[in-house]
Amino acid sequence: MSMRSELGKVRGLGAAHEGTGHFWQQRLTAVINLPLVVFFVWYVADHIGADRAAIVASFKNPLVAFGFGALIVSTCWHMKLGLQMIIEDYVHGHFTKFGSLIANNLYAFGLMGLGLLAILKMFLGN
Amino acid sequence: MPPPTSGRARPLSPHLQIYRPMLSTAMSIFHRITGTALAFGMLVLVGWLLAASMSDGCFALIEGFFYNWFGRLVLFGFTWALIHHALGGLRHFVWDTGRGFALNHVEWLVRANVIGSIVITLLIWVIGYGVRG
Numbered sequence: 685m686s687m688r689s690e691l692g693k694v695r696g697l698g699a700a701h702e703g704t705g706h707f708w709q710q711r712l713t714a715v716i717n718l719p720l721v722v723f724f725v726w727y728v729a730d731h732i733g734a735d736r737a738a739i740v741a742s743f744k745n746p747l748v749a750f751g752f753g754a755l756i757v758s759t760c761w762h763m764k765l766g767l768q769m770i771i772e773d774y775v776h777g778h779f780t781k782f783g784s785l786i787a788n789n790l791y792a793f794g795l796m797g798l799g800l801l802a803i804l805k806m807f808l809g810n
Numbered sequence: 811m812p813p814p815t816s817g818r819a820r821p822l823s824p825h826l827q828i829y830r831p832m833l834s835t836a837m838s839i840f841h842r843i844t845g846t847a848l849a850f851g852m853l854v855l856v857g858w859l860l861a862a863s864m865s866d867g868c869f870a871l872i873e874g875f876f877y878n879w880f881g882r883l884v885l886f887g888f889t890w891a892l893i894h895h896a897l898g899g900l901r902h903f904v905w906d907t908g909r910g911f912a913l914n915h916v917e918w919l920v921r922a923n924v925i926g927s928i929v930i931t932l933l934i935w936v937i938g939y940g941v942r943g
Contacts (some may be wrong), residue, residue: 711906714899721896723935732942736869739862752859761850766845791849795856802859809863 706765713762720755743806746750757797764792837920844891851888885909889934894927 686693697703727748731739743749767788775781829835861868875881901919904910910919 711903714903718896718899721892729934729938729941732938736862736866739869743862756859758858759852763845763849766842767849767895768913770816770846792846795852799856799859802856 692723695723706769708763710765710769710788712778713758713765717762719756723751724755740806740809743803746807749803749807752803756803759797760792760796764788764793767792768788833924834916834920837898837923841895841902844898846894847891848888848895850942851891854884854888881897886931886935890927893930893934895922895931897923897926 688699695703727742731742734742742751768785771781771784771788775784826835858872861872876885900922901910904919910916
């Protein structure tokens with residue numbers, strides 16, 4: 685006999701109240717990261733030794749700007765989910781865990797914002 | 811979790827140390843280590859983007875780091891971490907479909923992960939140096 689309520693079974697969210705959301709987003713961003721990393725490696729190989737003017741000029745290409753923007757968003761989100769899992773596994777103290785999870789969010793979204801800002805500045809700037 | 815009220819440490823069940831170390835175990839741990847290393851690597855990537863967007867002085871500073879031997883070593887390490895983590899991710903996709911759990915398949919997958927990550931990393935750097943001429 686199951687001890688779970690009918691409503692709980694229908695919602696299917698389990699004890700963490702978020703179901704398979706974390707797992708699914710981890711996989712989704714992983715799949716998106718793969719072609720973006722191939723693009724990134726190609727870009728770096730194509731721009732070894734380039735000066736700043738050439739790098740800024742390359743970001744005028746909307747495909748490059750979008751590619752880097754997508755890379756930053758997807759990898760930062762993937763990073764946030766991954767580090768969160770490691771924190772939840774290894775940091776047990778109530779306050780240290782809570783603090784680490786907050787710091788993790790600040791780190792991921794801070795990097796995402798700064799990265800996007802830099803890309804936009806090069807794409808739109810003169 | 812509330813703090814324990816008695817001063818005596820409570821006994822814990824045995825954990826990883828009771829198992830024989832195996833390559834598959836090491837790969838699982840390496841997936842987390844490379845992931846964490848890449849999280850720090852994001853700092854370098856975003857730093858490079860910011861420097862390029864700001865000024866010649868900032869850009870010269872970060873490029874100067876990439877062009878000495880220590881910076882090269884760090885970048886080489888990040889390349890390997892990136893490829894290793896990506897291949898490890900592919901391994902997890904195979905497992906997500908419910909396939910590849912036979913012991914010989916697990917062994918094959920983790921060996922392919924190690925060898926593949928080293929070969930692809932070297933290939934990227936050989937091509938990189940080739941492009942630079």
